Amino acid sequence: MPFIPNTDSDRSRMLAVIGKPSVESLFGDIPEKLRYPELDLPPALSEMEILREIEALAAKNLSSSTCAWFLGAGAYNHFIPSLVPAIASRGEFLSAYTPYQPEVSQGTLQAIFEYQSMAGSLFGVEAMNASHYDGATALAEAVLMAARNAPGRETVVLPAALHPEYKEVIRTYLEPLDVKIREYAGTPAAAAASLDPSAACLVAAYPDFEGRVHDLSGVADAVHAAGALLVVHADPILLGLFKSPGELGADIVTAEGQALGNAMNYGGPFLGMMGAASKYVRKMPGRIAGQASDAEGRRGFVLTLSAREQHIRREKALSNICSNQGLVMLQACIYLATLGKNGLRKVAELCWHKAHYAAAEIAKLPGFSVTKDIFFKEFLVKTPVPAQSIYDKLSRRCVVPGLPLSRYWPDRTHELLVCVTEMNTKEQIDLLAASLKEASK
């Protein structure tokens, strides 16, 4: 077997050293009647056979590379420069473990530090961690962190227009604890103005699930005046153009970072980004890298502030998390360094212009109307016929028009959430408009 190299003759020589008669005799501690079950598994395949099978399966999915793609809603079709996967897939990154031995892990550790630095610039905070599982779990942990920060305040206040799956995840995380969830329907500013003393935090989505970009100026002051923390969950591409949450006074920031150089991959692995104002860093869960030096004064990087974590604090840890999304974070790091100051702004501008062109074209169609709110790359469209039927019809022709909201809210049958990124050409947008018109006849 190519990756189990020791042969039967190696086995015999090794057993002689161990002083055991057979490999089976090494398993004497296992109850005999439970030993060696018959496993009903498909027969083993060679590499060429399995790849053939998997290629056939992979071909049975609708692909953003062959369709005009306008579906976002938490997983985004953005451009990935070729160097990002090319470098991140180097074996030295791919097959290393968590950098517990810093002398032989400086590559991973410096990459984490650079990611923390660049993500911190993007979000306007000093302290980012090395990542969580995804945007939803990062936000759930942020909400828990805010609740821990204010014992006795038992409510967390979420936007009604938060990604429905994120709300489900937050419910799962909070269910065993004495923390209540309240939702607000209007703007974050209005919600902040009416916070009561039970609130531990207000969460603002930037933009919200329906694509609206709310003006967050003044929100932090109102939230702080009520004695609560402001958590901002942001689209990192939007931050190429819009004010950062840190600049707006956010205490804790989170994001889904997949858009930064990672493919959609049927929804995972993704990148949970999390950061906080520096005064909260010791209350923030997750792995963190910091700068250090050796006896000769050479700069290096280590995992730091570990006393927050499960391997030291056990039942008193801030979270049970003990990994980060290493490779996904690395791709985001390479992406941010490669696009940099000018590239990220340009990606954001392209999203803005193309999304607004698409909205204007769709607004011209009979029976369709488009949101009047400020939006960035995603916007809500009211459709004259059920959005799900449009979706099915168009997707079969490889124009994937967006997310029918009935998927999450069965009564919102005539609403479609359309996402336009730098990947969509004018030709594709015009095709979308023409297809929508035709499908609604």
Place this chain on the structure above:
Amino acid sequence: MKIDAAARYRSSHEWARKEGSLIVTGISDHAQESLGDIVFVEFPEVGKTLKQGETFGVIESVKAASDLYMPMGGKIAAVNEALGGDPSAVNKDCYGAGWLIKFEPTNPSEWDGLLSAGDYEKEAAAH
């Protein structure tokens, strides 16, 4: 193991000493040595009242973290702010410059229930 003979102790390795009407508290030499280099101390709010045995903070080294317990009940009068920038005084001088908090005792008779220097020394040595 260094012992401050003038102090009394809790089995969880905090020491307490009278200072006028206040009690000053820190961790013992045995505790600082087993924790290693201290990197951070989390203090309670001044003015907060805590019961005997309640957690008043956390002390962290690179490899360990330990809760800190009130040797007696009391109202926090002061915390050692100087440790914020550099907590190494806890390692260098745990009974002096490395003190942690001062508090007004709620019930001064709790003092009598604390371990004497000699008893604490015996107990700590046994571990």
Place this chain on the structure above:
Amino acid sequence: MNLRPEPLAYELSAPGRCGAALPEPDVPETALPEGLLRDDLPLPEIDELTAVRHFTRLSQKNYSIDTEFYPLGSCTMKYNPKANEAAASLPGWRTTHPLAGAEFSQGALELMYRLQAMLVEIGGFKAASLQPAAGAHGELAGVLMIRKWHRDRGDLKRVKMLIPDSAHGTNPATCSMVGFETVTIPSDADGGVDLAALAAALDDTVAGIMITNPSTLGLFERNIEKIAKLVHDAGGLVYGDGANLNAITGIFRPGDAGIDVMHFNLHKTFSTPHGGGGPGSGMVAAGERLADYLPGPIAVKKDGRFDMAMPKAGIGRLKAFHGNFGVLVRAYTYIRMLGAPGLRRLAETAVLNANYLKAKVEKVYPLKYGRGCMHEFVAMGNFVEGVHTLDIAKRLIDYGFHPPTIYFPLIVPEALMIEPTETETRETLDAFADALLKIAEEARTEPELLHSAPHVTPVGRLDEVAAARCPILCYRG
């Protein structure tokens, strides 16, 4: 290994440079919303080649499985076949959207459905969910399931979880996340769970036990059936931490011994790369009692079509979308390449390799528990006055080996936890054993070599105390 200092990307920056070319807008432009825009975006400005060299040079500062033997105990650092990567990076997966809908994702759903079935079979369970994103996330799932099972029966007083003293820190940390109190159960003289202590701890406030088998001591828990029975008889449930499944695939199925729910670390046993810290996958499988309580959605098959559904008494969602799908593709590929005989050969060889290494070094590196090990063993590094496990670990780096896990489990002083895995040749194991023995010799004759190690790395031992006292967590210009 690249020994040259590497600047930060920020330090390589020059105004006006960019590493990626982007097109000009092909649509009429729309005015930007002035009042909402940021003034400055302080990211580096570097060209493509500078970026490529920078990150390539960083990669060369890592030890990795692809470059060195990496016997990190409890982490199962086995070789990750390149076919896994080829399979996972097919465009048909990378460009597939999680909300495209079942009709348009039949390939992805079929792969998940098949993988669920294979893992259920390997573990001896009834159903599985691929939702959890990592081992600790799987633990959270399992403990939430146990909690909900009791509560759905109206049994609200079960708030304690029993945890052996050899357990990973994630076990107690997970219990705290769901508001459970943890009770530590000591190990007996043989390294197993102390049955008398377990029996004494069991009452009607116990929700269950979390048990790692083989344990973090690398020992198989011989009383596993008795433990499960004791806990079940007391009304509790049994959680299996699947971290050490690599020792038993095809040899023992935890579900057969009464484990109610277990997480599998796909990034360990099923050979998906660790990626310098992740992503992992901590899928959970459950037996009869807890199958309906799994997190969702899970892949199902109806009338020949694949779809997603929520388990009927499930604990809900643990992350957005469908688990770490890219990791699932790799694990699926790997299991299909091995088949049932390959899985058995895998565990046999992992255990053989560990016992071989143990036999070669145990006369010099003492063991706290002497019985035959499974896929890993825990030695002690305190056999020479003044030399510590840390020194031995750092000296191994000079010999071109990644150190084992050190100072864990906590119940073994100066622990060196060594897990060779099945993917290493006998020659590599011999070379590693020789290095360990040579270092033991050096510890006696030239201890300074150990204290000052490592000598072949871009940096020496770093001052972690100063780093934690005054944390610098980002570039400050």
